[in-house]
Amino acid sequence: MxxxxxxxxxxxxxxxxxxxxxxxxxxxxxxxxxxxxxxxxxxxxxxxxxxxxxxxxxxxxxxxxxxxxxxxxxxxxxxxxxxxxxxxxxxxxxxxxxxxxxxxxxxxxxxxxxSSEEVQHIEQLKEREEERRKEEAITKLKEVGNSVLGYFGLSVDNFKLDKDPTTGSYNIRLEK
Incomplete structure (x- = not known):
C-alpha cells in the first residue's frame, strides 16, 4: 500500500x-x-x-x-x-x-x-422579518424626530402616521 x-x-x-x-x-x-x-x-x-x-x-x-x-x-x-x-x-x-x-x-x-409549503413558510418568515425591520426603522425615526422637534416644542406624537393599505406607503399629517 x-x-x-x-x-x-x-x-x-x-x-x-x-x-x-x-x-x-x-x-x-x-x-x-x-x-x-x-x-x-x-x-x-x-x-x-x-x-x-x-x-x-x-x-x-x-x-x-x-x-x-x-x-x-x-x-x-x-x-x-x-x-x-x-x-x-x-x-x-x-x-x-x-x-x-x-x-x-x-x-x-x-x-x-x-415541498412548496416549506418555501412558503420561508417566504412568510422573510416578510415578517422585513415588517419587523420597518417597524424598527420607524421607531428610530421617531426618536430622531423627537430629538429635533423638541427644540420647537413639538413631538412626533403631534403627527399622525397613516399607512396606505393599497401601496404600503406612509403619509404624515399634523394633529393639533
Missing amino acids: TTTEASFHEAQEDKNRGNEHFRNKQYEEACECYTLALSKPLNDADRAACFANRAAAKLKLEDYEGALEDCSEALNLDENYWKALYRREQCYLKLGRYEEALKDAKTLKEARQI
Whole structure:
C-alpha cells in the first residue's frame, strides 16, 4: 500500500469515526474527526461529505456560521449535494438571513427536495422579518424626530402616521 493509499484509508477511518460520534450525539468529537479527515487526501465526493457532516455536527452545536461555511465548501465541491444545500438553508434561517434561505429553498424545490409549503413558510418568515425591520426603522425615526422637534416644542406624537393599505406607503399629517 502506498503512502497516498494509506493516508486515504486513514481519512476514511477518521470520517467513519466522525459518523460514529455523530450517531452517539458526541458532536464536538465528530467535528474533530471530520476535520482530521479533511486534513488528509480525499476525493471530492468524500471531501464534500466530510464538510457536510461537519456542518451537521456544527448545526447541533448551534455554530451556525461555522456550519454555513462548511455547507458552502461542500457545495463548491458538489453543487448538487442536496443535504448540504438543505443544511445551508437551515443555517441561513437560524441566522435570520431569510433572503438567502429563500434562494436555497427555491433551488431545493426545483430539484424536488422540499415541498412548496416549506418555501412558503420561508417566504412568510422573510416578510415578517422585513415588517419587523420597518417597524424598527420607524421607531428610530421617531426618536430622531423627537430629538429635533423638541427644540420647537413639538413631538412626533403631534403627527399622525397613516399607512396606505393599497401601496404600503406612509403619509404624515399634523394633529393639533
